[in-house]
Amino acid sequence: xxxxxxxxxxxxxxxxxxxxxxxxxxxxxxxxxxxxxxxxxxxxxxxxxxxxxxxxxxxxxxxxxxxxxxxxxxxxxxxxxxxxxxxxxxxxxxxxxxxxxxxxxxxxxxxxxxxxxxxxxxxxxxxxxxxxxxxxxxxxxxxxxxxxxxxxxxxxxxxxxxxxxxxxxxxxxxxxxxxxxxxxxxxxxxxxxxxxxxxxxxxxxxxxxxxxxxxxxxxxxxxxxxxxxxxxxxxxxxxxxxxxxxxxxxxxxxxxxxxxxxxxxxxxxxxxxxxxxxxxxx
Amino acid sequence: xxxxxxxxxxxxxxxxxxxxxxxxxxxxxxxxxxxxxxxxxxxxxxxxxxxxxxxxxxxxxxxxxxxxxxxxxxxxxxxxxxxxxxxxxxxxxxxxxxxxxxxxxxxxxxxxxxxxxxxxxxxxxxxxxxxxxxxxxxxxxxxxxxxxxxxxxxxxxxxxxxxxxxxxxxxxxxxxxxxxxxxxxxxxxxxxxxxxxxxxxxxxxxxxxxxxxxxxxxxxxxxxxxxxxxxxxxxxxxxxxxxxxxxxxxxxxxxxxxxxxxxxxxxxxxxxxxxxxxxx
Numbered sequence: 409x410x411x412x413x414x415x416x417x418x419x420x421x422x423x424x425x426x427x428x429x430x431x432x433x434x435x436x437x438x439x440x441x442x443x444x445x446x447x448x449x450x451x452x453x454x455x456x457x458x459x460x461x462x463x464x465x466x467x468x469x470x471x472x473x474x475x476x477x478x479x480x481x482x483x484x485x486x487x488x489x490x491x492x493x494x495x496x497x498x499x500x501x502x503x504x505x506x507x508x509x510x511x512x513x514x515x516x517x518x519x520x521x522x523x524x525x526x527x528x529x530x531x532x533x534x535x536x537x538x539x540x541x542x543x544x545x546x547x548x549x550x551x552x553x554x555x556x557x558x559x560x561x562x563x564x565x566x567x568x569x570x571x572x573x574x575x576x577x578x579x580x581x582x583x584x585x586x587x588x589x590x591x592x593x594x595x596x597x598x599x600x601x602x603x604x605x606x607x608x609x610x611x612x613x614x615x616x617x618x619x620x621x622x623x624x625x626x627x628x629x630x631x632x633x634x635x636x637x638x639x640x641x642x643x644x645x646x647x648x649x650x651x652x653x654x655x656x657x658x659x660x661x662x663x664x665x666x667x668x669x670x671x672x673x674x675x676x677x678x679x680x681x682x683x684x685x686x687x688x689x690x
Numbered sequence: 691x692x693x694x695x696x697x698x699x700x701x702x703x704x705x706x707x708x709x710x711x712x713x714x715x716x717x718x719x720x721x722x723x724x725x726x727x728x729x730x731x732x733x734x735x736x737x738x739x740x741x742x743x744x745x746x747x748x749x750x751x752x753x754x755x756x757x758x759x760x761x762x763x764x765x766x767x768x769x770x771x772x773x774x775x776x777x778x779x780x781x782x783x784x785x786x787x788x789x790x791x792x793x794x795x796x797x798x799x800x801x802x803x804x805x806x807x808x809x810x811x812x813x814x815x816x817x818x819x820x821x822x823x824x825x826x827x828x829x830x831x832x833x834x835x836x837x838x839x840x841x842x843x844x845x846x847x848x849x850x851x852x853x854x855x856x857x858x859x860x861x862x863x864x865x866x867x868x869x870x871x872x873x874x875x876x877x878x879x880x881x882x883x884x885x886x887x888x889x890x891x892x893x894x895x896x897x898x899x900x901x902x903x904x905x906x907x908x909x910x911x912x913x914x915x916x917x918x919x920x921x922x923x924x925x926x927x928x929x930x931x932x933x934x935x936x937x938x939x940x941x942x943x944x945x946x947x948x949x950x951x952x953x954x955x956x957x958x959x960x961x962x963x964x965x966x967x968x969x970x
Contacts, residue, residue, distance in 0.1 A: 409859060414868050415787035422780035422839070423795060429836040430798055433813030440816060490712045497709040501702070509709075511943075516716045518939035520897045522913050523932040526920060527719035530726065530733045530929075537722055541736040568719065571712070600702075629806020632899065636920065646808045653812060653904070663816075666809050673805055 437670070440663035449657060459664035469648065469665065476644040479563055480628040484574075486567040487623040488616065491574035495615075496608075499582035500590075510579070517572050525633050528565045532556040532637070557639025565637055566627040573626065574619035581615025582608070613687040621680040625673050645669060720936070727929035745930040755931060758915035765831050765911055766895040772835025773891050774884065777842020782876075784843065785850040800844075802837035807900025810837055815904045826907035833905050834895045841894065842887040849883030882949070889946055893939060 442455045463469050498509050516524070531537045532555040539551040555561060585608060593603040631646035638644070645665065652662030726733055730740025749755060783789070784796060802810045814833045815825075823829055857879070861871040877884075899913040906914055912935075916928060 409855070409862065410786050411868065415783070415789075418779040418782040419787045419789050422776045422783060422799075422843075423789070425776050425836070426780075426795065426799055426839065429814070429817070429832065430801065433810075433817040434801075436816040436820065437809070437813045490715065493705060493708050494712045497705050501705060512713060513716070515940070515943065516720060518893060518943065519720055519936050520913060520916075520932065522897075522899055522916055522920075523723065523928075523935070524719055526916075526924070526928060526932070527723040529920075530924060531719060531722055533734055536734040537726070537736055540734060544736050568715065571716065625804065625806070629808050629900075631808055632903075632917070646806065649808060649812070650903075653815070659816070662812065666812055670805060670809050673809075677804060 434670075437663050437666055440660050441667045443660045443663075445658050445660060451659065459661045462661060463664060463668070469645075472643060472648055473645045473668070475559070476628055476646075479559055479566070479642075479644060480624045482563045483566040483570060483627040484620050484624040486563070487571045487574035488578075488620055490567070490571045491619060492578055492616065495575050495579040495582055496604075499579060500608075513572050513575055513579075521569060522632065524569055525565050525636050528561065528568065529556065529637055532561055532564075556637060557642065559638065559642045561637040561639075562630075562633050562642045562644070565633050566630060569633075570623040570626055573622040577618035577622070578612060578615040581612045581618075585611045610687070614684040617680045617684050617687070621676060625676060628673065629669060723929050724933050724936070727926055727933045729926060733924045733926050733929065745926040748927050749930045749934070752927065754910075755912075755915060755927075758910045758912045761827055761909050762896050762912040765827055765834060766892045768831045769834035769838060769895045770888050770891045772831070773838040773842045774888060776835075777839045777887065778846055778880075778884070780839060780843040781846035781850055784847050799840045802901075803840055807898070808904075811901040811904035814901065818905065824907060825905055827909050827911075829905040829907065830902050830911065833901045834898055837898075837901060838891045838894060841891050842884075845883040845887035845890070846880055849880045853879050885949055886946065889942055893942065896935075 440451075441459055442457070444452045444454075444456060444458050446452050494513065498506055498513075502509050529536070533539070534551040534553055534556065536556070538555065539548075542548045543551070589607055589611070590603060593607045594600075598606065628644075629646050631644060631650050634642045634644045634647050638647075646669075649662045649665050649669075652658045652665070725738055727745055728741050728743070729735075729738040730742040730744070731738065780799065784792070789795075811833070814829070814836075818825065818829050818832075853876070858871055858875050861875045862868070866874070897913060898911075899917065902911055902914055903917075910918065912931075916931070919925070919928060
């Protein structure tokens with residue numbers, strides 16, 4: 409029903425734009441990672457593997473990547489531990505308040521990321537809200553210094569930020585479970601726990617995988633929360649990239665790290681997609 | 691509704707309590723933020739004391755802050771225009787045309803939302819430097835507009851899937867050309883997904899920082915202005931501007947629910963996007 413001209417008119421402009429402003433930039437990132445910086449601080453455009461050799465040689469890059477993955481894994485775990493029961497409660501037990509509660513989970517997403525990280529900073533600081541509260545009720549006498557400027561602060565803040573992201577796909581998958589399956593399980597004599605374990609949980613795995621991927625990937629590349637709350641021990645891989653693109657001025661090395669990160673993220677997305685397909689019942 | 695009531699045997703108390711605790715975790719920092727914007731004693735310290743509006747007065751007279759708000763509004767509106775102008779045809783193309791690389795195109799468009807913002811930011815920086823463009827609000831706008839095409843494309847594509855093709859067919863049969871049909875039949879039918887996408891793009895752009903961080907020129911957007919002040923030290927003025935933004939965001943959500951006249955079956959704001967991103 410639609411003519412060739414129509415199809416061309418709707419296809420070509422977005423295709424061209426996306427090629428110029430997305431495909432070319434990502435390709436540039438790839439190219440840069442094989443270039444190098446001259447002592448005169450210009451980019452030398454001859455291809456070599458020097459940056460990747462550097463990444464293997466200097467331990468701090470690999471260690472920081474591992475630390476970032478460890479932080480991201482903890483955020484993922486906590487986001488699931490908070491998000492899943494919440495989604496389950498809303499989907500199966502909230503009754504008439506379901507829609508309202510759903511909105512209440514979404515609303516924090518509208519508060520600026522930066523502002524929420526800042527709020528945690530005002531809470532966790534040594535003269536912050538939490539420490540002064542603890543002293544006010546005489547639970548502690550001296551401020552707990554470990555709260556701020558630590559990986560703990562980064563994990564806590566990122567968990568706060570990404571729990572709604574983990575919640576959303578889990579909730580969607582729970583909502584898609586046909587209720588007559590749950591009822592059949594009850595009718596056939598399964599206890600609520602058995603029903604959850606054998607019917608609901610397996611059917612919600614695709615949502616769990618999607619939520620886990622969101623939380624892990626989004627926190628892996630974060631660089632603002634570590635700068636604001638992490639202190640020296642909370643530095644993450646993106647912070648190294650930022651410094652390489654700033655004061656340290658080594659774009660090619662920064663590009664190589666970014667490309668590794670990109671490959672890691674894309675393969676995780678691919679893996680999670682495969683697993684989701686395997687677990688989906690339709 | 692009946693199914694929901696009959697299926698679970700009882701309503702476990704501990705689960706409700708747990709859910710309440712998660713809500714407390716989600717809202718505590720926001721509450722602290724708002725309360726301390728009225729605190730005469732600064733950003734920390736319990737209990738809050740000396741209720742004051744002076745931080746709002748400081749904010750009102752803060753020219754740099756307001757010009758960054760103006761910059762952010764300009765960027766968000768322009769990014770919204772770019773994303774919609776490209777996202778609407780992209781959705782039509784995904785719905786109606788077949789072209790080589792269609793699956794790849796779909797994934798590529800979604801990448802900026804799924805990849806860490808730093809990667810997209812750096813890549814665009816390399817492009818703009820290569821093109822010899824000076825970093826400015828224009829480069830940030832191009833970045834936001836491009837990164838958020840997927841929001842428009844996803845929402846509008848979902849709308850197109852529900853659209854009754856017979857209407858467009860009838861319009862074409864009755865002698866309207868494609869342009870007239872698009873303008874008078876297709877577009878009006880997509881009103882809700884377009885408004886929803888526009889609101890979402892606007893808010894995401896207002897809040898975006900990772901991409902902007904690398905594309906910033908001389909003029910700050912609001913998040914970058916806040917960022918530069920945080921590095922200098924914390925003042926309740928940040929709480930005040932955050933509270934103001936929060937109130938406006940809430941107003942935007944309420945506005946969306948008023949517009950979304952039909953309560954049944956309409957997607958929640960952003961829900962399509964999350965589901966598509968999750969399925970990709």
